[in-house]
Amino acid sequence: MGRRHEKYTTMLHINDLTYRIEGRPLFEQATLAISEGMKMGFVGRNGTGKSTLFRLIKGDISPDDGSINLRKGARLGVVDQEVPSGPESLMETVLAADKERTALLEEAETAADPERIAEIHTRLSDIDAYSAEARAGAILSGLGFSAAEQQKPCSDFSGGWRMRVSLAAMLFAKPDLLLLDEPTNYLDVEGAVWLEAHIKNYPGTAFIISHDRDFLNRAVTHIAHLRTKKLFAYSGGYDSFQKQMREQQRLSMALRDKQEDERRRLEAFVTRFKAKASKAKQAQSRVKRLEKLKPIATIIDDPIPPIDLPSPERALSPPIVRFDQVTLGYEAGKPVLKRLEQRIDPDDRIGILGKNGQGKSTFAKAIMGLLDPQDGFIKRHKKMTIGYFAQHEIDALNLRHSAYDHIVELMPDATEAQRRARLARFGLGAAKAETKAGDLSGGEKARLLFSLISFHAPHLLVLDEPANHLDMDSRAELINALNGYDGAVIVISHDRNLLESVVDRLWLVDDGTVSTFDGSLEDYRQLQVEKNRQPKKSSLQPESDKSYHRKQAAAERERLAPLKKRTEDLEIQIETARKKIAKIDATLGDGELFTADPRKAQIILDMRRELEEKIVQMEESWLQALEEFESAKVNQ
DSSP states (O other), X not given: OTGGGTTSOEEEEEEEEEEEETTEEEEEEEXXXXXXXXXXXXXOOTTSSHHHHHHHHHTSSOOSEEEEEEOTTOOEEEOOSXXXXXXXXXXXXXXXXXXXXXXXHHHHHHOOOHHHHHHHHHHHHHTTGGGHHHHHHHHHHHTTOOTTGGGSBGGGSOHHHHHHHHHHHHHHTOOSEEEEESGGGGOOHHHHHHHXXXXXXXXXXXXXXXXXXXXXXXXXXXXXXXXXXEEEEEESOHHHHHHHHHHHHHHHHHHHHHHHHHHHHHHHHHHHHTTOGGGHHHHHHHHHHHHHXXXXXXXXXXXXXXXXXXXXXXXXXXXXXXXXXXXXXXXXXXEEEEEEOOEEOTTOEEEEEOOTTXXXXXXHHHHHTSSOOSEEEEEEOTTOOEEEEOHHHHHTSOTTSBHHHHHHHHOTTSOHHHHHHHHHTTTOOHHHHTSBGGGSOHHHHHHHHHHHHTTTOOSEEEEESTTTTOOHHHHHHHHHHHHHOOSEEEEEOSOHHHHHHHOSEEEEEETTEEEEOOSOHHHHHHHHHHHHHSOOOOSSOOHHHHHHHHHHHHHHHHHHHXXXXXXXXXXXXXXXXXXHHHHHHHHHTTSHHHHHOHHHHHHHHHHHHHHHHXXXXXXXXXXXXXXXXXXXXXXX
16 A cells, blocks of 8 residues: 555655644644645634644744654745735736746846856746746736736735735745635635636645635645644545545444443443352453443534524615615716616625625625715615624724623623623623633634624625635534524625525626626636636727727617616606605594594595505506516626
């Protein structure tokens, strides 16, 4: 068996690793081997030590015992925490990551010895240096940067986009072993799909911390699981790992039951016969066997604390939000989104798709009333309350206050027991309730924020990448909580498993507007895969082509106009009829009309009944008209 595996070179070997933080062990004699070419996903509960293991591999900290050995001469690739922010362009930053190429090009400018010049150019050819710009451009493009953006300075971009530049630089350098810590957290669905394909075809080895189930199913060949302070390796993606774990659990429990049966039989024999001289020897033999029976190691389910999202007490009448020919932007004359015609009903579950930078967050701000339209109207239900989850909301937590301090502000008149019970509903028990927010893990901060935003049982939850800080089990709890919540949900996320499990409609933010995406998430993923396979078109589109598209768009608007007008006319008629009923109710409210003029009162009651019947008919017509309008928009 040993010879059969000799052809596989070990890239990384972790042997009997032990490491403690303030006396608390994170690893105890943990062992793991990663062979060359493996793409290994790394999973485990939040706080168990995954990022710490990466620091140990990088040499930032030293183990208490055991060893970590990287293949001799192998180059390690990590994404720098110090993101590039200088005047250098994105392209220059990525090209500089190939230090050998950079050094050779600099030497070529000053070298005088003909033999050395020849050596330099031979080596440049060997490392494919002359196609470097094209390769760097392809990586930057895959991560969402246009050709024009690639020439802009890093300082022009926000922190999340700079992280992408760091990732692009590291991938361009082609290290022998990639260490990636949650790489999809700062990517959109499109970027995650590109990275998935890139990692799958990467010629080197990769070790990736991730809780993105879809990414782990498609990009990796193996899974490493951190549990009980040890490392366990499995072949296949995440679903395969889960299946193997369940089987291991079943077998270990069966072995444990079998051992317990044997223990009971041995103990019964010893108890029964140890006093009898004829059986004493056999009894002693069984005592020794009992002493040698070591407990079977079982994989016990470790329940994750729940996430409890209280539903609104009363459902509101639809729609709770409606956009009417809305234009959104931050500067006059520079719209980000135009021609928005969306509506959100009390029971809607909507996933928002689209590349980063296309306007997803702008759209979310407008839904919540944080951004006024430049043109058009946004109508929100007067009684609607909204809970908003986003990364900057986590960052806005008072880091000096404990979770308990935060909840006191919302429950000033409650008892301590009531406040603690509230936090416990989100998995923040006695110890975590007293911990300062700044000392909580990312997942614990997320749980605290869920507790705060849902405190008043909002009618609408707007969630911008809510799963980024959650491990697999906590993500499953979030999915259960959202599926048990009765209000409306808007989710912006790159986590396809979360979207598939929670939403039933998809909206696409693209090309300056928001439209219904008539397809599944798998359809959308395949669309991105096809785009990545196609050569990128020039950003300089011929004027004739632009003119053609403008005419096409105008024709589509003209085609949709009658359908849109019919839905709007019916909405106005329904609203007018409801106002008439309200006036009738006010007239009949005092009761005097029934005694003063019974005949007139009866006529008014008949009018009210006719109006109610008319509203029912108009609502049916409106639903049909709306369906025709939405269908026409989807097929445009």
